[in-house]
Amino acid sequence: MTVTAERAIPFFAPDLFEADRDALLGALYEVGTDPEQKFILGRRTARLEDALRTRLDASDVVACSSGTSALTLILSAMDIGPGDEVIVPAFGCAPLASTVLSQGATPVFADVDPRALTMDPEHAEALVTERTRALMPAHMFSVMADMPRLRALASRAGVRLVEDSALAQGGVLAGRPAGRWGDAGVYSFVQVKIFGMPGEGGVVLTDDTDLAERVRMLRNHGQDGRNRFLHHHVGHNSRFDEVMAAFQLHRMAGLTERVDRRTEICSYYSERLADLADAGVVAPPVGGDGRFPYVYTLLCEDREGLRDHLAAQGIATHVYYPRILPEQPAFSEHACPGGHWPRASEAARRNISLPLYPHLSDARVEHVADAVRSFVHGSTR
Structure with missing residues (x-):
């Protein structure tokens, strides 16, 4: 059977943003001609952070360059490094391991639940040692991890809970949105994600205001936002684009x-x-x-x-x-x-x-x- 292009059903739709073409071009023109000439971490990024903070009832939301970068910023802000262990699922995307290794820490791999395909809390508990600093479960495909059990395990073990909710925007478990169960969570805005955009981007979500402040500095080379060129930490270049912020504000309505x-x-x-x-x-x-x-x-x-x-x-x-x-x-x-x-x-x-x-x-x-x-x-x- 010959399948015509009109009948073919792609997995990655090439026209995800076709309906928003004019809005995207408008955002590009608006930012590009703004007398302020601020293309990263400007007022549009701040408005996007505020809008997500309100939508998710979070104490703080910090926009950054990708979901992967968001995980890195969290681990860095938690001072996780050499000699530390972070328990991650054995099935999932590379950043679950690479972000841990980028900090000099060791990923410890837990098996997954056979149906949810997310971290098995029982196996994770068996892996906790005196070197464990954090659990980093990830929601997978369309099912959230067992966050109530993992939250309880993290509390018992005295370790941090980093929630890789990069792809789970829109998920709610026991009345709490995905990304809001951990000490910090993340979303990714890469184009195929639920709140995707035509570029890279992500956010850190947290109720820990001290952690949020440190993440905010780390995303911009460790600088204090009020005092440019004053570097409190060795940071990263993980800044959010103003054109994409304007576009996401437009898309949030739908x-x-x-x-x-x-x-x-x-x-x-x-x-x-x-x-x-x-x-x-x-x-x-x-x-x-x-x-x-x-x-x-x-x-x-x-x-x-x-x-x-x-x-x-x-x-x-x-x-x-x-x-x-x-x-x-x-x-x-x-x-x-x-x-x-x-x-x-x-x-x-x-x-x-x-x-x-x-x-x-x-x-x-x-x-x-x-x-x-x-x-x-x-x-x-």
Whole structure:
């Protein structure tokens, strides 16, 4: 079967910001011609921080250059460094390990829950030692980590809780938004994220005002914002762009609507695919507490077969993290010798993600679900 470009369904939509083209061009012109000529960390960035602070009921929000940088700033502000250990999930993105190593500390890899694919609190507790300084769980795909148990573990162990909520904006667990469970949390604004933008950016969220003040200095070479060229710390260049701040302020008005549409698509997929588990295709449950609509991910025994089947029907998919962090060449020498992370390894072997973005039409969403079902049953219903 030949699939035309019009019928193809990409995984990464090339037109994410098409509806906001004029707003983006307007922001570029506004900032570029502003007599103030301030292109980073200006009044628009401050307004974005204020808007997110209000939306999330956080004591402080600090905008920075990326979600990865946000994690680095938090660890640096907490004085985590050589000789310290940070417990991170074995399944996830590279910054979970690289940001720890960039501070001279050691990542300690915990296995994951087999369904949520997030850090297993029981295994994490078994890894706590006198060198442990922090737990750094990450929310994964569309399910928040078990933050109540991890918060309790961090309190018992007397360690910091750094919440990698980079992709979980819109998630709420037990009435508390993603990013608001830890001593500090982060969001990423890279284009495919829930509150993505056409560039890099992120924020640190925290109720610890002293931590926020230090993060604010560290993002700008350790300078005091009131006294330029007065450097209190060895800092970083992690500053936020004024054009992107203006664009995000424009886009914030439609954020709830976009989250709702993504949630609707996730629910439809789960309803249509719920009965395929016995056939080796496991879908996330419909809705529920602690869910957010970033990426819709299945666990499939024959992942490559499903991927090829969907590709033949013009449906692009994506496999995240096909190798666990302790087996990555960059991190393997820091992993526990002889360590075993069976559930993380299964997640790496089986995960496959379906197209999910707000302007995906009902007809295309139905076509995706039909195609997954036809892979299992040989029919479209």
